[in-house]
Amino acid sequence: MWLFSLIGFCVVLYYIVQLCVFYYLDSDFELYLLSKLGKPISSLRGKVVWITGASSGIGRDLAITLAKHGVRLCLSSRKLSELMKVKQECLDASRGYLNDHDVFVLQMDMLEIDSHNTYFDKVIDHFKTLDILVNNAGRSQRAEWNTIQLKVDRELFELDVFAVVNLSRIALNYFIENSVKGHIAVTSSVTGLVAFPNSATYTAAKHALHGYFETLQNEVFGIDVTIFCPGPTATNFLQECFTNTPGEKFNKPVGADDKRLTSERCAKLYSIALANKTLFSWAGTRPMNFIFYIGCYYPNVSRLLIKTLGIENIDRLRNGRPLGES
Template sequence: MGLLAAIGFIVIAYFVIQFLLWTLLDCDIELFFASKLGKPISSLRGKVVWITGASSGIGRELAKVLAVHGVKLVLSARNLRELELTKQECLSLSKGGLRAEDVLVIPLDMLKFAFHQDSFNRVISHFRALDILVNNAGRSQRAEWNKIDINVDRELFELDVFSVIHLSRLAVTYFEQNSIKGQLAVTSSTAGLIGAPNSASYTGAKHALHGYFESLRNEKPEINVNIYCPGPTVSNFLQEAFVENPGLKYNQPVQPTDKRMTTERCAYLYAVLLANNKNLCWSGIFPINWIAYIGCYYPNIKKLLLAIVGTRRLAKIRDGRNNPDPSQV
């Protein structure tokens, strides 16, 4: 075999292996190898991690994963009762590794910006430190692009973007004033990588977050920025999602037949990302992982696939629905 033939074989093999991994894995390749060969989650033991949106879904499960490994936690959300239940679960799972004072509950409505500083002060007063802020609170959306009331765009951006930026700026200021190489994590979405149909405001918000935090990463390299983009995950996300009109919710529960990643697996991968300080990672069972790669790195192929698959089918894939009601796509 000549040199050029050998190089050609290696290149072809490389792309074949990549496409196979995109199909077989439930996360991007970098995150997969970090989960197998990178730093263990236990490397975060003793650090103080503040999770917003910790009363349910990914935030709650992430808190539980971290608690198993002795991470000190601050849990925030609006629902105090669910936060207290999450705290008790974390303490139980830690098997004595955490004391009651190692899990601080701070009820917080992210839209009440005036309370952000007081909440931040409580964290520092209690733990004397903050190592990682996980911006997890937020809501999704299901609505037709041209029917969305502009006030829904504003409301969604207030919650999913501006509240996150406001709280994160407090953290960055704290890190700088105390010469701490701090860490900010953001729960984005695969909609932050590829424009998702029937979620224009949500997609725009997630893309905005990527822009804000990419700018921060380039402006202040001493701050570690992690962006995690889950695909369809088992949670109450769809029930709470915005629609086209203000004050209404999508209110569609996850179905047993839905093709979604478990919240536990999603949270585990999130914890791996935090432990290994990864810039940008995503997760999702087939074909989400595959679509994310195509969308990010092969836009011309994405355009062709979209023409073949169609937006209705893409919407079904995005929601993990095998046979959804067409009126809800």
């Protein structure tokens, strides 16, 4: 009898420790352990990594973090002048590991899906190879579900899903045809784990990415696939967000005292996930990280939590504001 009591006690203790740990960490437990005991980011030195959406936010900081460790980079997005600035920041951060040729700037609109093959060939012409494609370009959304126009649903899916799927398919075919042990990563979001209110299309898009890339993990062997889910992170994304109306941007800056993960920290955790080829990782500050944990493993509890706290409070938490603030 005492043996069953001991087992029961250990199980309860395990869950209590897990819950406490998630309250204090800023990533999932596996990523935390890998940051202490796993492969260092420098294990990627010399690899060619293409980051889409590298002109700002998480993509920019990911590029700089990887450059510090001598990773060769293709930086792509629409704004050439911003990309050139990021290129210089990467070269400065690289402490001599990288030269001008090692950081390739590619002006590219992800929505020009018919030109993806041409863009891909440009990267291969430049580096003669590709090791990792990081699908990071994307836009979030703030809007109540019943006001969102179908055209917005389509535009958001075109950028956050179809463009990502198409570019990834080209990269996967390249890896397979050229016997490259490649790696594809996608910047999802914690909205791919927990269905937060007030961004229904975005949440659906990130869930679609999970479905697609998890299928790749089960169907394409010999290629690594990482799904990385940032929680609220301080970037330009609230300005760039889709709303409910086609062509409109949310256009709100992130508040200086909003409690969000810094883009630098998010990029560091992302780099650790890439170096260790994790299947699935997430990052976020307290108490959001705790909510992600609950949402991931106990979805019924997270539904109850969202109902209990109410949409306004969930919005506040998502925006890094205290509960109950007006």
